[in-house]
Amino acid sequence: MKRKYTVIIEKDEGGWLVSEVLGLAGCHTQAKSMDELLKRTEEAIRAYLETDKPEVSEEFIGFQQIEV
Numbered sequence: 001m002k003r004k005y006t007v008i009i010e011k012d013e014g015g016w017l018v019s020e021v022l023g024l025a026g027c028h029t030q031a032k033s034m035d036e037l038l039k040r041t042e043e044a045i046r047a048y049l050e051t052d053k054p055e056v057s058e059e060f061i062g063f064q065q066i067e068v
Contacts, residue, residue: 006021027045
């Protein structure tokens with residue numbers, strides 16, 4: 001059964017795209033293009049879930065932006 005995961009994507013100072021998978025602590029990767037990033041992120045999720053005891057958070061609440 002497939003599950004959907006929420007991914008945060010940012011660009012670092014060096015121009016790399018960096019993804020972090022919410023709910024999977026420490027599951028992240030990077031790439032130069034969006035296509036490659038999405039491919040690597042899927043691979044990272046699969047590898048994470050294959051560990052002995054993956055820590056999967058079921059309680060994603062949401063995002064909020066605050067301007068200060």
